[in-house]
Amino acid sequence: MHAAFTDVTRVVAKALPHDSAAKHVAGTAVYVDDIPEPAGLLHVQLGGSAEAHARVVKLDLEPVRAMPGVVAVLTAADIPGRNDVSPVAGDDPLFADGLVEHVGQPLFAVVARSYREARMAVRQARVEYEPLPALLDIDAAMREKLFISEPYEMKRGDAERALGRARNRLKGRVVVGGQEHFYLEGQVAMAIPGEDGEMTVHSSTQHPSEIQHVVARVLGLPHARVVVETRRMGGGFGGKESQASFVAAAAALAARVTGHPAKLRLDRDDDMTMTGKRHDFVMDYDVGFDDDGRITGIDFAFASRCGRSADLSDAINDRAMFHADNAYYLENARIRSYRCKTHTVSNTAFRGFGGPQGMCAIERVIEEIALHLGKDPLDVRKLNLYGTTDRNVTPYYMTVEDNILPGLIEELERSAEYRRRREAVKAFNAASPVLKKGLALTPVKFGISFTTTHLNQAGALVHVYQDGSVHLNHGGTEMGQGLNIKVAQVVAETFAIDIGQVRITATSTDKVPNTSATAASSGSDMNGMAAQAAATAIKQRLRDFAAVTAGVPPDHVSWTAEGITAGDRHWTFAELAKEAYLARISLSSTGYYRTPKIHWNRKAARGRPFYYFAYGAAVSEAVIDTLTGENRILRVDILHDVGRSLNPAIDLGQVEGGFIQGMGWLTTEELWFDSSGRLRTHAPSTYKIPACSDRPPVFNIRLIEGQPNREETIYRSKAVGEPPLMLAISAWLALADAVAAVGDHKVAPRLDAPATPERILAAVCDVRRRAAAPAEAAVPERPAAE
Amino acid sequence: METTLELTKAAADAPVPVVLDVNGRIHRLTLDSRVTLLDALRDHLGLTGTKKGCDRGECGACTVHIDGRAALSCLQFAVMAEGRAITTIEGLAGDAGLHPVQEAFLAHDAFQCGFCTSGQIMSATTAIREGRAGSDAEIREVMSGNLCRCGAYPQIVAAVRAAAQGRD
Structure with a gap:
């Protein structure tokens, strides 16, 4: 039997601490800005556009050059290779050349002897602009039909016909805001020039291979002359997937031009101004349903703000569409997607990658159906869930084969006492004129795999040394999610050795090449498998060697934590490694993995883009003050599916942290651009991420047990990085439910996200007004670009 | 002039x-x-x-x-x-090893990326010493000046509570 599918494990599935735990509490874990600075290190800062959309008439950098400590000033003209740091489309210049398309877009870099001198000098540029009309939001771009790529559509059944024949029909609009990553460690890279044009770059990135490719492209070098190393990040969340590139490229260019090591660390305000965020979405729906609340037809039109360039927006918007069903069977569905180009910073990957926005739309639809019919939303949800044997095909024609939500929701409904608390909330609201409570249970079904099929591959490198210690390297990056410890657990399990014998090393493009980003929750799925393949190859050689030495067949070799026994011979792992070395057996191997089963025909919008789905559900209870909009999330109960957990301690942290981050996105984190396109929320003073006091006071989280992944993943585990973020939709809808209580649940609350106190108060007033005049039409206009 | x-x-x-x-x-x-x-x-x-x-x-x-x-x-x-x-x-650590708050953060997995951890621990040690970590509500309030973007707050509260009560 394959090692991955045995039930008893020694190291895997244990709640081992994070690989750097001891270093984190001692302050000795080294991040890029902590690496001892090489002699002669220079500091780079970027000068950005003051205009959202303009032609640059004059760029006078002489005052910059004249500042103390300045060694070089770099513009597009100094780039020996291509002025392009984009991940896919070739539309992201490192330095704008004549045209600027968002406030903060880099125009030039200054290289100085100190960070302070670079900061002082970068402000001295004299730039003359000829302003052009700027489209700053989705509505403006939809009006002008300005897109970063062609609109796209997924379709199954006949939505139009179903809507025409529906017993009930509702139309509406859901708006959800963007989100700043606010990784505590900002973007940073240090480049060190080597011989023959070689460049080594220490980068805080989720995607060292892409940094390698971008640096090579900008410097005009073959990939083989650039090495990118990432030991760890102080948070990534998607923000260091494609958008660590320009930071690394600017540092590398400075190192190339000056011949000195160069470091670029973005100040927090620059980081928030110059890097993309989660896409905000405007989502229109037209839904038909029967009198029980079963959806018979639905038409979605999603529009998102992509910013000035494509970045990863196509894949992100595709994923929003892939999750427009969330957990529900949509027999007749049409999902359209408009990818708006705006003169704002180019939006990018953020945990969930568009999926959360798509889910928000359908979950709001379910709430509105329930309100319309006077039913409990949970009953409408259950009625519409995917089936297990029928009603199980998605709008993109993938059959859902692993649906565990019906049982999962039943269990959570029971353990969280949903029905009792629903009655308690009703009773509270009846007796409380000012404070109102709300309750919501929402499920998550999240597709696991990169939807760009070729990215679903990974590599690893394992060495066994003569003393039995093991060097482990893989293509994934550590950003706090515990990937390294999980992969190390797999290797320790394979060799039946202690975790302490496995040394995890920094991700580096010269050890494992052509890697994909650590993203799409796929890190442990893919790198775990690749590392297992590498370790298994070495183990097989050692097993064969033991068999030959003892004169027994290989299947007579016993391999346990106590050692390796063959015939009358017995070795510890270290003894066998040493003896195998002396017998000239190779103790090093690469490992490789590609995700099976997946395929996607984008043109036909059909296929199986996901290997499997990860599931979960959450119940949130909220209270609002109807006079001020102030609010609290009082209690959260979560039941989440990680298959058979590789490490329950790490997974629990991912579920809790994901929920809190999602809650921030949907409640307090508001990005605010002014009428000239300047981001006014560019520091934690004005951009409110959750603090310790925002953690729900009652927070019950359980991982589902006894539900291994039905697909052959590493030890039957499931991905956990992104799915829990979407559990926080329950917090948003619990707030909306509290707002609906103001109108006695007679009118839909239309509470858009983020549900800030200001927006809650506005929704309360709106519900009061509409409840007093129920005949008023409740249908907003359709988008212009139909 | x-x-x-x-x-x-x-x-x-x-x-x-x-x-x-x-x-x-x-x-x-x-x-x-x-x-x-x-x-x-x-x-x-x-x-x-x-x-x-x-x-x-x-x-x-x-x-x-x-x-x-x-x-x-x-x-x-x-x-x-x-x-x-x-x-x-x-x-913070003495000759005898880690400070009890460091031990508690280790025991409770009170971090993910680790970037905020030293600040969390430095705030927690003074909060405990000054008697401002007597309840979960107090801990949540006194620790709110230390942001953790990974959202490890449940574990941070557990670690501070354990350290305040003199156990790991």
Whole structure:
């Protein structure tokens, strides 16, 4: 039997601490800005556009050059290779050349002897602009039909016909805001020039291979002359997937031009101004349903703000569409997607990658159906869930084969006492004129795999040394999610050795090449498998060697934590490694993995883009003050599916942290651009991420047990990085439910996200007004670009 | 008038001698008077355990102890800390091993990426010592100046609670 599918494990599935735990509490874990600075290190800062959309008439950098400590000033003209740091489309210049398309877009870099001198000098540029009309939001771009790529559509059944024949029909609009990553460690890279044009770059990135490719492209070098190393990040969340590139490229260019090591660390305000965020979405729906609340037809039109360039927006918007069903069977569905180009910073990957926005739309639809019919939303949800044997095909024609939500929701409904608390909330609201409570249970079904099929591959490198210690390297990056410890657990399990014998090393493009980003929750799925393949190859050689030495067949070799026994011979792992070395057996191997089963025909919008789905559900209870909009999330109960957990301690942290981050996105984190396109929320003073006091006071989280992944993943585990973020939709809808209580649940609350106190108060007033005049039409206009 | 301004500016730019008492050791530095305590620790003393998150006193990652009280090292000039006892995360552990709060953070997995951890621990140690970590509600409030973007707050509260109650 394959090692991955045995039930008893020694190291895997244990709640081992994070690989750097001891270093984190001692302050000795080294991040890029902590690496001892090489002699002669220079500091780079970027000068950005003051205009959202303009032609640059004059760029006078002489005052910059004249500042103390300045060694070089770099513009597009100094780039020996291509002025392009984009991940896919070739539309992201490192330095704008004549045209600027968002406030903060880099125009030039200054290289100085100190960070302070670079900061002082970068402000001295004299730039003359000829302003052009700027489209700053989705509505403006939809009006002008300005897109970063062609609109796209997924379709199954006949939505139009179903809507025409529906017993009930509702139309509406859901708006959800963007989100700043606010990784505590900002973007940073240090480049060190080597011989023959070689460049080594220490980068805080989720995607060292892409940094390698971008640096090579900008410097005009073959990939083989650039090495990118990432030991760890102080948070990534998607923000260091494609958008660590320009930071690394600017540092590398400075190192190339000056011949000195160069470091670029973005100040927090620059980081928030110059890097993309989660896409905000405007989502229109037209839904038909029967009198029980079963959806018979639905038409979605999603529009998102992509910013000035494509970045990863196509894949992100595709994923929003892939999750427009969330957990529900949509027999007749049409999902359209408009990818708006705006003169704002180019939006990018953020945990969930568009999926959360798509889910928000359908979950709001379910709430509105329930309100319309006077039913409990949970009953409408259950009625519409995917089936297990029928009603199980998605709008993109993938059959859902692993649906565990019906049982999962039943269990959570029971353990969280949903029905009792629903009655308690009703009773509270009846007796409380000012404070109102709300309750919501929402499920998550999240597709696991990169939807760009070729990215679903990974590599690893394992060495066994003569003393039995093991060097482990893989293509994934550590950003706090515990990937390294999980992969190390797999290797320790394979060799039946202690975790302490496995040394995890920094991700580096010269050890494992052509890697994909650590993203799409796929890190442990893919790198775990690749590392297992590498370790298994070495183990097989050692097993064969033991068999030959003892004169027994290989299947007579016993391999346990106590050692390796063959015939009358017995070795510890270290003894066998040493003896195998002396017998000239190779103790090093690469490992490789590609995700099976997946395929996607984008043109036909059909296929199986996901290997499997990860599931979960959450119940949130909220209270609002109807006079001020102030609010609290009082209690959260979560039941989440990680298959058979590789490490329950790490997974629990991912579920809790994901929920809190999602809650921030949907409640307090508001990005605010002014009428000239300047981001006014560019520091934690004005951009409110959750603090310790925002953690729900009652927070019950359980991982589902006894539900291994039905697909052959590493030890039957499931991905956990992104799915829990979407559990926080329950917090948003619990707030909306509290707002609906103001109108006695007679009118839909239309509470858009983020549900800030200001927006809650506005929704309360709106519900009061509409409840007093129920005949008023409740249908907003359709988008212009139909 | 112009001459005076020039002189003042020159005086401001001139490096000044600064003596810092960090983790029980005396360091004699010559610094621009505008260098923050955080930059002095990180860039001049190589004590990189104290982190720069926002550099404006809003995230808590740079928290150190000055004369036993928690302080944001990015909001003070190094010269202001002269003659005072500064403790950083590197100085928290004693000869006997980790500080009990460090032990508690380890035992409760109270971090993910680790970037905010030193600041969290420095805030927690003073909160406990000053008797401001008596209940979960108090801990949640007193720790809210230290942002954790990974959202490890449940574990952070558990760790501070355990340390405050004198157990791991």
